[in-house]
Amino acid sequence: MTQDKTDSAQRRGVIALALVLLGILAIPIAMDDQFIYHIFVTICIFAALSTAWNIVGGYAGQLSLGHAIFYGIGAYAAVMLTNLGITPWIGMFVGAFFAVIAAIVVSYPCFRLHGPFFALATIAFLEVFRVLALHFRSFTGGATGMMIPLNVGWEWMVFRDRLPALIIAFGLLLLTLAVAWWIRNRRLGFQLIATRERESAARAAGVGTVRVRLVGVSISAALCAMMGSFHAMYLTFIEPEAVFSLTFSIQIALFALIGGIGTIFGPLLGAVMLVPITEFARGWLGSGALGLHGFVYGVVLVLVVLFMPNGIMGLVQRFFEPDRSASEAEPASVPAEARASEARSFGEDVLQVERLDKHFGGLHVTNNVSFSLKEGEVLALIGPNGAGKTTVFNMISGFLKADSGSVVVRGPDGQFHSPTTPGDYAAIGVGRTFQIVQPFASMTVEENIMVGAFHRHHNVVDAREAARETAHRLGLGRWLHAEARGLTIGGLKRLEVARVMAMEPRILLLDEVMAGINQTDVRRAVDLMLSIRDSGVSIIAIEHVMQAVMSLSDRVIVLNSGEIIAEGTPQEVVRDATVIQAYLGKEFANA
Numbered sequence: 001m002t003q004d005k006t007d008s009a010q011r012r013g014v015i016a017l018a019l020v021l022l023g024i025l026a027i028p029i030a031m032d033d034q035f036i037y038h039i040f041v042t043i044c045i046f047a048a049l050s051t052a053w054n055i056v057g058g059y060a061g062q063l064s065l066g067h068a069i070f071y072g073i074g075a076y077a078a079v080m081l082t083n084l085g086i087t088p089w090i091g092m093f094v095g096a097f098f099a100v101i102a103a104i105v106v107s108y109p110c111f112r113l114h115g116p117f118f119a120l121a122t123i124a125f126l127e128v129f130r131v132l133a134l135h136f137r138s139f140t141g142g143a144t145g146m147m148i149p150l151n152v153g154w155e156w157m158v159f160r161d162r163l164p165a166l167i168i169a170f171g172l173l174l175l176t177l178a179v180a181w182w183i184r185n186r187r188l189g190f191q192l193i194a195t196r197e198r199e200s201a202a203r204a205a206g207v208g209t210v211r212v213r214l215v216g217v218s219i220s221a222a223l224c225a226m227m228g229s230f231h232a233m234y235l236t237f238i239e240p241e242a243v244f245s246l247t248f249s250i251q252i253a254l255f256a257l258i259g260g261i262g263t264i265f266g267p268l269l270g271a272v273m274l275v276p277i278t279e280f281a282r283g284w285l286g287s288g289a290l291g292l293h294g295f296v297y298g299v300v301l302v303l304v305v306l307f308m309p310n311g312i313m314g315l316v317q318r319f320f321e322p323d324r325s326a327s328e329a330e331p332a333s334v335p336a337e338a339r340a341s342e343a344r345s346f347g348e349d350v351l352q353v354e355r356l357d358k359h360f361g362g363l364h365v366t367n368n369v370s371f372s373l374k375e376g377e378v379l380a381l382i383g384p385n386g387a388g389k390t391t392v393f394n395m396i397s398g399f400l401k402a403d404s405g406s407v408v409v410r411g412p413d414g415q416f417h418s419p420t421t422p423g424d425y426a427a428i429g430v431g432r433t434f435q436i437v438q439p440f441a442s443m444t445v446e447e448n449i450m451v452g453a454f455h456r457h458h459n460v461v462d463a464r465e466a467a468r469e470t471a472h473r474l475g476l477g478r479w480l481h482a483e484a485r486g487l488t489i490g491g492l493k494r495l496e497v498a499r500v501m502a503m504e505p506r507i508l509l510l511d512e513v514m515a516g517i518n519q520t521d522v523r524r525a526v527d528l529m530l531s532i533r534d535s536g537v538s539i540i541a542i543e544h545v546m547q548a549v550m551s552l553s554d555r556v557i558v559l560n561s562g563e564i565i566a567e568g569t570p571q572e573v574v575r576d577a578t579v580i581q582a583y584l585g586k587e588f589a590n591a
């Protein structure tokens, strides 16, 4: 795909977005009708809330069903302070501050767990906040709610006309969209999406998955609180049932689901399409239409799920975004100059593993495993299925804690360190791939590699540059803008290596990167590994493809039932009777 096509698609997208935003501001002004103003203020409010929700629910993939907590905190903060004579312009920041604290308290324990805990915790805390607001009557007015003093003027965010309210709502919507756009196009956005797509791969790429989610939920909560402050002033009255409402929370999420979850402008589209329908229906049917919005949203949601699984934005993107499929055949890859079998000299130890022991229940998976890796060396770790190879990898990359034993890695400072978490290992220069490829499927090839590149380059431009360089080096240059999910298995394996290479590791742990690929790809992969080795990276490779083991490795360690049974050059190891017996059985050992 050419750069021209991408640019013109982006231009069309920007024009369409500008028209939508202009319409939100211009239509009510042109029609000059109070009810129309109200509809467009409501669009701005819901679009902003849903866009803020999308940072957590979409980018980070953490379903929140209690975002009204943050909206409510903002609403109460503004109204309480207004009653004390403090302007809501300050109140909205106070609300944002408390909303961030609440967001961290609710989210921190859940983000450390897998499963639906965050969704459940947000619902539970929403109920807690509702009960608290009902209980502390002297502060919140309890079930009777709170009115704001009717001081008209910009200072108090209370107006006789609706135009100023529309201007503020529109401004807050722009702010929220700008923040959402900024996050999506910065390191944080890449890391949030990587965490959503494949948490283990993100951690291996040095992403602090809990930290980035906490940053995401904090920003989202602050934006919701600010919108809550404004909405309270707009309504002039708040009460716990309406503010800390589960229905309201679900409504916020629905606009994003219908518009296009995880996209920057999907929630805006969702609100633009749905709010007018329900508001008009309510206007026409009056009190007979109580609860109608729920029915409308439900019907639209079912239709969207059935016919537009990526939301309205999925359809729009087909028109505005270039083709991201990866259908072309893959090119030949990197030439290798040297073979491993040539005598080579190595540097000092860069990794030392001492007496690693690990049990899974009654299964002794690794027993007293010790080895070391030298600078510039390629070490193959082989053994029959279930021998414990991946378990060793998990222990030397921070994904699994050994029962006993130690792993030390020489840092760039020349000293040995004992890293513990995947982040520590990544920071000290250990990069790993996974046996089952872990692409960030909805990201492009370039974006996938950028997640690794962000480990060394905080700036997007630098990370993109580094990712492109790595992609070209690994023969992925033609698919930079293709979605990772469209790659063949050979391409995915190469992508896995590219992502870790973009981290510029000093030690590379490769887990069966040649499994399941054809002969030509195996040859390419071997050449690629040799070129990586020649760039000064030390490699440990778990491999079943013997052709690769023989031509790649300087030394081979054979693991069987969790124990090292042989160690030596590839030629020594393949002749070793214990190894033949472990692979083929006793009767072959003396054949």
Ligand SMILES: Nc1ncnc2c1ncn2[C@@H]1O[C@H](COP(=O)(O)OP(=O)(O)OP(=O)(O)O)[C@@H](O)[C@H]1O
Residues within 6 Å of the ligand: 360, 363, 365, 383, 384, 385, 386, 387, 388, 389, 390, 391, 392, 435
């Ligand atoms: N989380 C776990 N809980 C319980 N048992 C496990 C766990 N992970 C691995 N095992 C078991 O530990 C043993 C070693 O597994 P491991 O994946 O390390 O072997 P491997 O040598 O990498 O095998 P393969 O070549 O098939 O990938 C296997 O019997 C496996 O079933």
